[in-house]
Amino acid sequence: MSKLNTSNSEFDLDRPNIEDYLPSGSIQEPRGKLRLRDLLDISPTLTEAAGAIVDDSFTRCFKSNPPEPWNWNVYLFPLWCLGVVVRYGFLFPLRVLVLTLGWIIFLSCYFPVHTLLKGNDKLRKKLERGLVELICSFFVASWTGVIKYHGPRPSMRPRQVFVANHTSMIDFIVLEQMTAFAVIMQKHPGWVGLLQSTILESLGCIWFNRSESKDRGIVTRKLREHVEGADNNPLLIFPEGTCVNNHYTVMFKKGAFELGCTVCPIAIKYNKIFVDAFWNSRKQSFTMHLLQLMTSWAVVCDVWYLEPQNLKPGETPIEFAERVRDIISVRAGLKKVPWDGYLKYSRPSPKHRERKQQSFAESVLRRLEEK
Numbered sequence: 494m495s496k497l498n499t500s501n502s503e504f505d506l507d508r509p510n511i512e513d514y515l516p517s518g519s520i521q522e523p524r525g526k527l528r529l530r531d532l533l534d535i536s537p538t539l540t541e542a543a544g545a546i547v548d549d550s551f552t553r554c555f556k557s558n559p560p561e562p563w564n565w566n567v568y569l570f571p572l573w574c575l576g577v578v579v580r581y582g583f584l585f586p587l588r589v590l591v592l593t594l595g596w597i598i599f600l601s602c603y604f605p606v607h608t609l610l611k612g613n614d615k616l617r618k619k620l621e622r623g624l625v626e627l628i629c630s631f632f633v634a635s636w637t638g639v640i641k642y643h644g645p646r647p648s649m650r651p652r653q654v655f656v657a658n659h660t661s662m663i664d665f666i667v668l669e670q671m672t673a674f675a676v677i678m679q680k681h682p683g684w685v686g687l688l689q690s691t692i693l694e695s696l697g698c699i700w701f702n703r704s705e706s707k708d709r710g711i712v713t714r715k716l717r718e719h720v721e722g723a724d725n726n727p728l729l730i731f732p733e734g735t736c737v738n739n740h741y742t743v744m745f746k747k748g749a750f751e752l753g754c755t756v757c758p759i760a761i762k763y764n765k766i767f768v769d770a771f772w773n774s775r776k777q778s779f780t781m782h783l784l785q786l787m788t789s790w791a792v793v794c795d796v797w798y799l800e801p802q803n804l805k806p807g808e809t810p811i812e813f814a815e816r817v818r819d820i821i822s823v824r825a826g827l828k829k830v831p832w833d834g835y836l837k838y839s840r841p842s843p844k845h846r847e848r849k850q851q852s853f854a855e856s857v858l859r860r861l862e863e864k
Contacts, residue, residue, distance in 0.1 A: 554741040554830060557769050580788050588635040588787045595631025599624055607695065615724075621695050622673035622726065629670035632663075637791040640667055644798030647672045647757065651723040653801070654716075656749050657759035658821050659731035660739040661772035662779055663786070664761055667794060674729035675699070675719060677712065685779055696726050713748065720754050729759075732814065735834035738771040739763050742827045743834040745818045751810035757801045758817050760825040764793035797824050 564573035603624050610617035633640060647655060655674065657664060662685075665676055675697035680686060689700055697719060701712045719725050732745035739762065750756060763770040768789035772782045786792055799820055804813050822829050 554737050554743055554832065554834075555735075555773065556738060557771050557773060558738070558740070558765075559769075560765065576790075580790065584637070584790075585788050588637070592631055592635040592787075595628055595634075599628040599631070603692065618695070618724075625673050625692065625696060626670055629666045632666045633670055633792075636663075636786040636789070638667070639791055639793045640670075640796060641794070642671060642796045642798070647674075647727050647798060649724070649727060651725075652720055652754040653757055654720055654728045654730060654749050654752060654754055655757045655759055656730050656732050656745070656817060656821075657761055658739075658742055658825060658827065659733045659736055660761065660763060661736055661770050661782065663770060663772070663782075663792075664731065665729070667761070667796065668729065668759065673726050675726040676729045677701070677716070677731070681779070683778075683780075716748065716752060720752055732818075733834045736772050736774065737834065738769075739765075739825075740828060741830050742818055742822045743830060743832045745814040747810040747814050750804070750813040750817070753804070755801045755803055756813070756817055758799040758821050758824075760797040760799060760821045762795045762825040762827075764795075766793060767791045770794070795825075799824060 564570045603621065606617060606620045606624065610620070657668065665674075665678070668674060669676075673696055676693075677699050678689070678701075680700040680702050681689065689698065699712055699715045699719070701709075716728070719728050730749040732749050733743050734746050735743070737743055768786060768791075770786070770792060772779065777785075802813075802817055802820070804810070808816075818829065821827070
């Protein structure tokens with residue numbers, strides 16, 4: 494019951510005050526007339542619906558917040574135009590050259606290492622890890638990334654898993670340039686999928702498709718096998734399961750927290766002074782997202798490697814996941830919301846709709862009986 498109250502209090506904190514949005518006439522009508530506030534009083538369901546229309550706390554988690562325009566007068570507009578020329582005419586071609594050079598160096602080294610050292614797995618894996626870290630560093634350099642890392646660098650140890658909040662696929666690149674993680678990731682199409690099935694496969698990464706229910710059992714089995722290996726790369730999981738706009742954290746999936754191993758939280762916070770690093774995959778391809786970053790001034794980010802956590806006696810995996818989410822949210826200055834991020838990809842279940850309908854019907858009947 495206390496857990497339910499906590500969840501409700503989180504929702505109430507994020508729920509808008511409907512009366513703030515109502516015309517004064519709807520609140521101060523003389524007695525005897527139906528007021529809008531009375532209508533909303535009929536059922537919490539109506540209040541939730543009105544709140545969703547006014548200010549939906551779920552969709553706010555997945556919206557980009559464009560910066561306030563500053564080129565609004567005759568003095569600032571020429572400076573803005575100069576900035577556009579510098580970013581697109583000078584910085585962007587230079588960054589493309591840097592990234593191209595990085596790929597040439599990486600590919601000329603990776604494939605010989607991958608094919609010629611198959612008999613020496615230990616040396617091959619070590620060199621492949623270093624090369625992946627190198628190409629990720631070139632990616633960060635192509636955005637003029639200013640990344641500040643706080644805390645001890647992750648190390649290869651058995652029975653541990655790293656979890657982080659998720660804003661964009663570049664989270665993986667930002668973390669990978671310091672440590673070659675094996676990541677749990679959605680299988681992507683195009684050139685990203687090609688990299689997943691070739692280069693990243695060598696790191697021990699695990700891929701899945703959200704649409705395939707059988708993938709869940711396969712991924713769970715692979716997770717348990719990976720965390721038991723002492724020589725495997727550190728395992729990185731984004732338990733939100735989707736990209737959130739770096740203002741909020743949605744519910745963490747419990748999979749990473751029921752493996753019976755140490756969980757190492759990582760908090761990632763982007764500074765939006767130059768560019769919004771949030772990737773909305775429904776509106777923008779990852780290629781266009783990278784181009785947006787490469788034509789900005791810089792990507793500024795802080796990464797905190799936080800104190801490892803273990804399951805406490807009597808604590809469930811769900812409670813453990815919420816405790817770790819609290820730690821990450823507080824460190825990165827993010828607001829917790831009681832939503833499942835997968836709702837972005839699916840419609841509400843029939844059972845959920847039926848419960849809402851039954852609750853609404855009972856509230857209306859109760860109100861009519863009172864009259």
